[in-house]
Amino acid sequence: MESSRHPVDWDWEFPGEDKGAVDAHHDPSLDIAAPGLKALADHIHEVIQASPEWRTARRDARHSRYLAVCNIIANLAQLAESESAETRIAISLRQRRLTRYDRLDLPVKALSGVIEAMESLGYLEASKGDQGKPIYGQPRRRTTIAPSPVLARDIQQALARPTDARPVIEQRWPTETIILRAGGGLGSQIDYEDTPESTGLRADMAVINAALHSADIRLGGKHHPRRRIYRIFRGETGGAPRFDRLGRLYGGFWINLPKADRHRITIDGEAVVVT
Numbered sequence: 001m002e003s004s005r006h007p008v009d010w011d012w013e014f015p016g017e018d019k020g021a022v023d024a025h026h027d028p029s030l031d032i033a034a035p036g037l038k039a040l041a042d043h044i045h046e047v048i049q050a051s052p053e054w055r056t057a058r059r060d061a062r063h064s065r066y067l068a069v070c071n072i073i074a075n076l077a078q079l080a081e082s083e084s085a086e087t088r089i090a091i092s093l094r095q096r097r098l099t100r101y102d103r104l105d106l107p108v109k110a111l112s113g114v115i116e117a118m119e120s121l122g123y124l125e126a127s128k129g130d131q132g133k134p135i136y137g138q139p140r141r142r143t144t145i146a147p148s149p150v151l152a153r154d155i156q157q158a159l160a161r162p163t164d165a166r167p168v169i170e171q172r173w174p175t176e177t178i179i180l181r182a183g184g185g186l187g188s189q190i191d192y193e194d195t196p197e198s199t200g201l202r203a204d205m206a207v208i209n210a211a212l213h214s215a216d217i218r219l220g221g222k223h224h225p226r227r228r229i230y231r232i233f234r235g236e237t238g239g240a241p242r243f244d245r246l247g248r249l250y251g252g253f254w255i256n257l258p259k260a261d262r263h264r265i266t267i268d269g270e271a272v273v274v275t
Contacts (some may be wrong), residue, residue, distance in 0.1 A: 003157075007032040012083060014054070015265050018105075022214045023086060023088045023089060023090040023142075023144050024075075024079050024082070024086040024088070024089045024090070025089070025090055026075055026089050026090060026092070027049065027074075027075055027171070027226075027229070027249050028071060028102075028103040028106055028173070029103065029171045029173045029175045029199040030071055030078060030169055030170070030172075030174075030225060031070055031099045031169070031170055031172040031173065032070050032073055032077070032168070032169060032170075033167055033168055033169060033170045033250055034158065034159070034161070035153070035157045035161070035170070036157070036158030036159070036161040037073055037074070037077055037159070037168060037169075038070075039158070040073060040154055040155065040166055041059070041066075041069050041070045043243045044069050044073070044118065044121075044123060045065065045066045045069045045178060046268075048065065048114070048117045048118070048121065051063075051115075051121065053120070054113070054120075054256055055115040060211065061110070061160040064105070064106070064107060064109075064111065066108055066115055067105060067106055068106060068110045068111050068114040069114055069118075069224035069263035070192035071106060072111075072114060072118070072124075072145070073155070074169045074225075076089065076145075076146075076151070076152075076164040077091050077103075077154055077158070077168065077169055077236035078169050078225060078226075080147075080152070080155050080156060080159060080228075081168070082221065083087070085111050086121060086230075088127075088144040088145065088146045089144060089145050089146070090143070090144050090253065091107075091111070091115075091127070091142065091143050091144070091145060091212065092129075092142060093108055093111060093115070093143050094108070095108055095109075095110045095210065097189040098188070100175075100176050100191060100192075101176050101179070101189055101191070102177075102207075103173050103175070105173075106173075110134055114125045115143075115145060116229055118151075122148055122150060123147070123150070123151045123266065124145050124146070124148060124151065124230070125141065125146045125149065126144070126146075127143065127144045127145075127266065128143050129141045129144075135247065137208070138260050139164070157235075163181055165216060167223030167224070167225055168223065169223075169225040170225055171225055171227065171228045174211070175228065175230070176230065177201045177202055177205040177206070177209065177228070177229070177231065178198050178201050178205065178230070178231055178233070178243065179230055179231065179232045179233065180192050180232075180233050180235030180241055180243075181232055181233070181234065182234075182236070185223070185235060185258040188238060190235040190241075192241040193239060193241070195241060195243075197243050197247070198243055201231065201243060205229070205230065205231065209227075209228050209229060212227045212228070212229065212252070213227065213228075213242070215267055215268060216267065216268045217260075217265070217267050218265070218266050219253065219254075219257075219264055219265055219268070221266075224253045226251065226252065226253040227251075227252055228251055228252075229250065229252045229255075230249070230250055230251050231247045231248065231249055231250070232246060232248055233245055233247050234246045238255060242247050259274065262274045
């Protein structure tokens with residue numbers, strides 16, 4: 001992918017990186033796995049397509065909308081399954097240059113259109129974020145969504161149906177696992193061109209994530225979708241990419257799990273040892 005090696009202007013963070021916000025972060029990689037949730041997403045997509053206001057004849061647009069519906073339902077289901085106090089999902093709907101960190105088959109236009117359609121059809125309650133350029137010294141308000149009472153009920157009913165051993169929600173779409181950020185930590189993501197070192201590091205992460213995906217990891221007896229991990233390295237804008245500074249792991253739900261809750265983790269049915 002062609003790169004400018006400049007910071008990417010993000011207004012959302014990767015899942016698992018808590019900056020004290022009261023809203024959950026939208027995860028573009030989530031998809032539904034449970035039959036009940038899939039049936040719900042299929043129904044909502046059919047309702048959108050049947051509406052004269054939102055109907056589209058383009059096959060690619062319908063497909064993008066369907067992926068957006070599935071992703072939104074998956075995020076809302078994860079929120080319903082979580083034990084946090086978060087009640088809304090913050091999502092970026094700003095048009096920007098695509099980078100290696102974006103999910104290319106889930107464009108902002110599709111997400112924005114589906115959110116608007118689901119809100120008008122009574123499935124979502126949405127609060128629009130700030131438009132235009134940010135005001136210096138003032139944080140931007142992001143768009144947030146929450147399920148309407150009807151959709152919240154339907155999601156709970158779908159989650160209550162018996163399922164097989166698979167998680168009801170999965171991180172199915174590949175996301176970048178080798179991340180450069182200005183200053184490291186929670187700084188701006190830097191797009192970059194691959195080097196032999198970054199390719200090797202990504203291959204290592206693929207092996208680790210494949211093992212995590214195949215393992216039966218649960219929290220309190222429930223599958224948790226956030227099992228893919230990634231590394232964040234400290235980068236500098238304008239220079240050649242380097243991968244020898246920091247490199248901490250992020251992403252897995254267990255990383256920031258309070259110590260008092262770690263005993264609830266099981267791996268292939270066996271309890272973990274908390275030290």
